[in-house]
Structures are given as C-alpha cells and as structure tokens.
Amino acid sequence: MLKNQSFVAIVAGALGVAICATAAAQTGGDAALVKTWKQAGAAKVAIASTPPYAFVSPSGEPQGYLIEVSQEVLKGLGVPKLTAVVTTWDAMIPGLQARQYDFLPGGMNITAARCQVVAFTVPVTAQQDALYVKPGNPKKLTGYASAAKNADARVAVLAGSSQEAYATKQNVPAGQLMRVPDIQSGIAAVTGGRADAFIVGQFSVAEPEKKGVERVVDLTSPAVGIALAFRKEDAATRDAFDVQINGLKANGTMKKLYVDKYGFNNWDLLARTNKATDIVPDCK
Incomplete structure (x- = not known):
C-alpha cells in the first residue's frame, strides 16, 4: 500500500510540475521580456512596409495580418498593445540586436542564415x-x-x-x-x-x-515560412509566443485571419507547418 501511495504521490507531483510549467509558458511567467512589456504597457516592434503583412495606416496605426497575429498573442500574454517603427529589411536584424525594438513581426522568412542570429517562432504563413x-x-x-x-x-x-x-x-x-x-x-x-x-x-x-x-x-521554389523573430537571448519569450500561436491555430482564430480576412488560400499547408524546423531543419 505504501508503495502504491508513494507512486501516486510521485505521479501527482510530476503532473503538478507539468501543469505549472505549462501555465508559466502560457503566461510568459519565466520570460523577463514579457514582464517588461506588462510594466510598460506595450511591446515595441519594427516593420517594413509590406502589406498585407505589416504596414502603417495613414493615421499612424500598425496594421496587417502579422500585426493582428502579434496583437492576439500579446493579448493572450496579458500585454495590452504594441507600438511599431518602420525600417528597411536590411536594418531589421541589426536594430533588433541593438535593442532598438523587442521583436520583428514584419514578414521575415525563416532562413538558415537568419536562424543563426535570431530565434524564430513557429511559422505564421507558408508560401512559395x-x-x-x-x-x-x-x-x-x-x-x-x-x-x-x-x-x-x-x-x-x-x-x-x-x-x-x-x-x-x-x-x-x-x-x-x-x-x-x-x-x-x-x-x-x-x-x-x-x-x-x-x-x-x-x-x-x-x-x-x-x-x-x-x-x-515559381512552382519550383522551395516552400518558405514567415515567423516572428526574437533575439536569441529572448528564447523564453519566443517559447511563450509559440504556445499562444499554436493555441490560435487550434481555436480557429488564426484561420479566420489567414483565410477569411486576408484571403490566403493555402491553410492546409500552414496547418501542417508547426515549427521552424519544418522550414529549416536545423533552425533553433
């Protein structure tokens, strides 16, 4: 009986640790960057003018598919909003590394070279x-x-x-x-x-x-995926984003944005693309 009780206690303890770890991931509990955003009331991002993915409206508001996905993720993490600065493609990663902004939702493809310097979330688009x-x-x-x-x-x-x-x-x-x-x-x-x-x-x-x-x-071009990019040292925040993005896929929110609102017609491909390594095998 004592052995059975001990076994039950061990299992219960393990489940408790797993549940706490999942909750922490869902709230970004271990991510210092998320805590900073909550204190500041916003996350700061950089975008290029790439409609329909990300752009700034005439009134100065960031808009587009990737902006809406980012806002849904931030809402799930308890962060009220994001603010955006407009930059060029070749300045995005250097600016991120220099901490001029917190992450990149501007429409950046996952590539082997970029995987060496930034931490990508799960893909949020798939295309050629x-x-x-x-x-x-x-x-x-x-x-x-x-x-x-x-x-x-x-x-x-x-x-x-x-x-x-x-x-x-x-x-x-x-x-x-x-x-x-x-x-x-x-x-x-x-x-x-x-x-x-x-x-x-x-x-x-x-x-x-x-x-x-x-x-x-170009039907011979490789399938590519767009993801949100973080500094390597902010991988814990990237992981929290992954939990939220997968939740948006599962509950239908992302499909409504991807297919119904923005008219992307290859949801089946995106639904099968669940991690950056599906695009670049050695991407971490």
Whole structure:
C-alpha cells in the first residue's frame, strides 16, 4: 500500500510540475521580456512596409495580418498593445540586436542564415515565391531559373531579403538584380519599365491586378515560412509566443485571419507547418 501511495504521490507531483510549467509558458511567467512589456504597457516592434503583412495606416496605426497575429498573442500574454517603427529589411536584424525594438513581426522568412542570429517562432504563413510582371508577362518568365537564363531580364528584389539571397544562389547574375527598399518600390520598378519582374512571396502583393501587375508563382521554389523573430537571448519569450500561436491555430482564430480576412488560400499547408524546423531543419 505504501508503495502504491508513494507512486501516486510521485505521479501527482510530476503532473503538478507539468501543469505549472505549462501555465508559466502560457503566461510568459519565466520570460523577463514579457514582464517588461506588462510594466510598460506595450511591446515595441519594427516593420517594413509590406502589406498585407505589416504596414502603417495613414493615421499612424500598425496594421496587417502579422500585426493582428502579434496583437492576439500579446493579448493572450496579458500585454495590452504594441507600438511599431518602420525600417528597411536590411536594418531589421541589426536594430533588433541593438535593442532598438523587442521583436520583428514584419514578414521575415525563416532562413538558415537568419536562424543563426535570431530565434524564430513557429511559422505564421507558408508560401512559395512569385514573380510580379507586367500583364501578359512579356519576357515569359516563370521563376528564378528562367530569369537566370535570360540575360535581358531585370529582376527587382527587396534589399536584404531571402529572395535576394536565393536569386544569387540560383545564378541570377548580380548585374540583373535591382535592390529596392520596399514592396511598393518593387511594383513601381516593374510598372515603370525599370524591371521585368519583382520577386517576393506569393501573398506579399494583395490584388496585384489593381496595381498593374500579374502574379506568376515559381512552382519550383522551395516552400518558405514567415515567423516572428526574437533575439536569441529572448528564447523564453519566443517559447511563450509559440504556445499562444499554436493555441490560435487550434481555436480557429488564426484561420479566420489567414483565410477569411486576408484571403490566403493555402491553410492546409500552414496547418501542417508547426515549427521552424519544418522550414529549416536545423533552425533553433
């Protein structure tokens, strides 16, 4: 009997520890950064102008899919709001490391190189890359490979983006690449005749036909995922975010945002993408 009682006590104790650990993760109890946000009343983030993911409205309010996901997570952690500063892609990670802001919800793809310097949450989008070209696709471009083979093709990419790195990896000559600071500049480069294609994520340009371009998804490009990025030393806060994000997936909140509000049409792929290592196997 005593052995049975001892066994029950051990199991009960283990369950108690597990429940406390889960509760701590759900509230960010062990995350110093979350405590700082609660005291300050807000988290500070950096974004680039990348509608529909993240942008600043004319009234100065941060908006977009990634902003709404971040706000839902913060609400679950007991943090009232976030404030945003606008920066460029190549300045995001250096600014994060310099503690100019707390995390990055600006639309950053998970890549092996970035995994070395930041801690990514579970993916909050899944997609492939696409070329945005003039209607009719005059150069008949279908992806990175066709751009690399066509010496006359001029390709715009976001400076410091994963698309810039992948274009180089796919042997698109440096002389054919045009680096632009934001999505609007990339679209303008195509419609203005300075570039034949602008390569970015397939959902990064909402209603492209209204902007004078058409979308050509590179079906040979690897699946990529966007996640929120933290400093490596803030991994405890990242872990708390993961708990909240997975909860949003499970309760249907994220699907309502992803599919119903923002019109992303590949929920099944995102639903199967549950951790950063699903995109980059050695990402920690």
